[in-house]
Amino acid sequence: MKTPRSSRKAALVRDAESHPDAMIELRGVVKKFSNAAGVFTVLKGVDLTIYRGEFVSIVGKSGSGKSTLLNMVTGIDHPTDGKVVVHGTDIYTGVTESQRSNWRGKNLGIVFQFFQLLPMLTLLENVMLPMDYVDMYDFDERPQRAMELLKLVGLEKFANKLPVLVSTGQQQLAAIARAMACDPPLLVADEPTGNLDTRSADTIIQLFEQFVAQGKTIVMVTHDPSLTSRTHRNLIISDGELIDEAVSRSLPQLRHRHMLEFTKLAEKRVYQPHETILSRNQNVDHFFMIRQGEVDVVLQQKSNKEYVISRIGAGEFFGEMELMRGGKSVANVRAAESPVEVLALPRAEFARVMDESPITADAVAKILQKRLEAQKIADQRVTPRD
Ligand SMILES: Nc1ncnc2c1ncn2[C@@H]1O[C@H](COP(=O)(O)OP(=O)(O)OP(=O)(O)O)[C@@H](O)[C@H]1O
Numbered sequence: 001m002k003t004p005r006s007s008r009k010a011a012l013v014r015d016a017e018s019h020p021d022a023m024i025e026l027r028g029v030v031k032k033f034s035n036a037a038g039v040f041t042v043l044k045g046v047d048l049t050i051y052r053g054e055f056v057s058i059v060g061k062s063g064s065g066k067s068t069l070l071n072m073v074t075g076i077d078h079p080t081d082g083k084v085v086v087h088g089t090d091i092y093t094g095v096t097e098s099q100r101s102n103w104r105g106k107n108l109g110i111v112f113q114f115f116q117l118l119p120m121l122t123l124l125e126n127v128m129l130p131m132d133y134v135d136m137y138d139f140d141e142r143p144q145r146a147m148e149l150l151k152l153v154g155l156e157k158f159a160n161k162l163p164v165l166v167s168t169g170q171q172q173l174a175a176i177a178r179a180m181a182c183d184p185p186l187l188v189a190d191e192p193t194g195n196l197d198t199r200s201a202d203t204i205i206q207l208f209e210q211f212v213a214q215g216k217t218i219v220m221v222t223h224d225p226s227l228t229s230r231t232h233r234n235l236i237i238s239d240g241e242l243i244d245e246a247v248s249r250s251l252p253q254l255r256h257r258h259m260l261e262f263t264k265l266a267e268k269r270v271y272q273p274h275e276t277i278l279s280r281n282q283n284v285d286h287f288f289m290i291r292q293g294e295v296d297v298v299l300q301q302k303s304n305k306e307y308v309i310s311r312i313g314a315g316e317f318f319g320e321m322e323l324m325r326g327g328k329s330v331a332n333v334r335a336a337e338s339p340v341e342v343l344a345l346p347r348a349e350f351a352r353v354m355d356e357s358p359i360t361a362d363a364v365a366k367i368l369q370k371r372l373e374a375q376k377i378a379d380q381r382v383t384p385r386d
C-alpha cells in the first residue's frame with residue numbers, strides 16, 4: 001500500500017534545548033564499532049558546540065576518531081549513544097535514513113580528501129547533481145547556477161571537461177563548487193587539502209575564508225599546521241576524546257596524551273566579576289588555565305593603592321610563577337568585569353608533566369621570565385625609589 005504523502009514527510013524537529021547561535025551541538029556522543037576482536041569505542045562521550053560563522057579545524061593522530069566525529073555531524077554514520085543537533089535539528093531522533101539524506105543535501109556541503117566526483121560526468125554536471133538530488137532551484141536555472149559556482153572557484157573554462165582532464169587541485173575546487181551547490185550554511189571537510197600541493201591547498205583555504213566571511217560555518221579536519229593557524233578555533237582529538245581548548249591553547253607544545261590528562265585532571269571553576277582567585281601571600285597549589293573571560297593581575301602598594309600589572313584572557317595561564325619558583329602568590333589575581341571560567345590543575349600533576357615534557361617546561365619558563373621582567377618594571381613604578 002502506498003504511504004500517504006503527509007506521513008512520509010520529514011519528521012525532522014527543532015531541538016528544544018538548541019542554542020540559538022549554535023550550528024553544531026554534540027552531547028555525550030559515543031561511537032562503538034564491533035569486529036571479531038570485540039567492541040571498540042572510537043568516540044568516548046564527545047561534548048562540543050560550534051557556533052554559526054566559525055571556521056574550525058580538527059587535528060589528531062591517525063585513528064584518533066576525526067573522520068568518525070565528522071560522520072556523526074554529517075549523518076553519514078550514526079552515534080551509538082548521545083545527541084547530535086545540527087542547525088537546530090536533532091538529526092538522529094525519529095528520522096529515517098532517507099529523510100536524513102534529504103536533509104543533508106539541503107543543509108550540508110561535504111568535501112573529502114579524494115574529491116569523489118563522478119568520472120563520467122563533466123564538472124558542470126557534477127555540480128548540478130546535488131540540486132537534482134534534493135530538487136532545489138528550477139530545473140532550467142540549475143546549469144546557470146552550476147556555472148556561477150564553477151566561476152567562483154575559477155573553473156568556468158573547464159565546465160564541460162571530465163574530471164580526469166583537469167588537475168587534482170582543480171578537481172577539488174570542482175568538488176567544493178558541488179558542495180556549495182545548494183547554498184548550505186555548513187561545510188564539512190575531511191582533509192580537503194591532504195592530496196594537494198601547497199599552492200592548491202592555499203587556494204582552497206582562501207576559498208574557505210571567503211565562505212566564512214559570507215557567514216558560512218566550516219569544520220575541517222587537517223594534518224597541516226599552516227592551515228590550523230588560519231582558523232578561528234583548533235580542536236584536538238586524542239584517542240576518541242576532545243581536549244579542552246584552554247589546555248591546548250595554554251600549552252600548545254604538550255603531547256596530545258598529556259593534554260588529555262590535563263583535560264581530565266583539571267577542575268573547572270567559575271569566578272564572578274572582580275572575585276579574587278589568588279591572594280597575595282597565599283600558598284598556590286594549582287596551575288590555572290583560562291577557559292573564558294579575563295583576569296587581572298594586581299599589585300598592591302603600601303598605601304593600599306592597587307596597580308593592575310596585566311590582564312590575561314582565554315587560552316592563557318597563571319599560577320606558574322608560584323609553582324615554578326615554589327613560593328606564595330606574589331600578586332592578587334582576580335576576575336575582571338565578566339565571569340571567569342578556569343581549569344585548575346593540581347600542583348603535583350603540573351610538576352610531573354613539566355618533568356616529562358621539557359619543551360613545555362621551557363615555553364612556560366620563557367613566559368614566566370617575561371612576566372617577571374614586566375613585574376619588576378611595575379614594582380618600580382608602584383614603589384618609586386627616592
Ligand atoms: N566502520 C568501521 N568499523 C570498524 N572500525 C572503524 C570503522 N571506522 C573507523 N573505525 C576505527 O575507528 C578508529 C578511528 O577511525 P577514524 O577514521 O575516525 O580515524 P581518523 O582520526 O580519521 O584517522 P586518519 O587520520 O587516519 O584519517 C580507527 O581505529 C578505525 O580503524
Ligand SMILES: [Mg+2]
Pocket residue numbers: 066067068190
Ligand atoms: Mg580520517
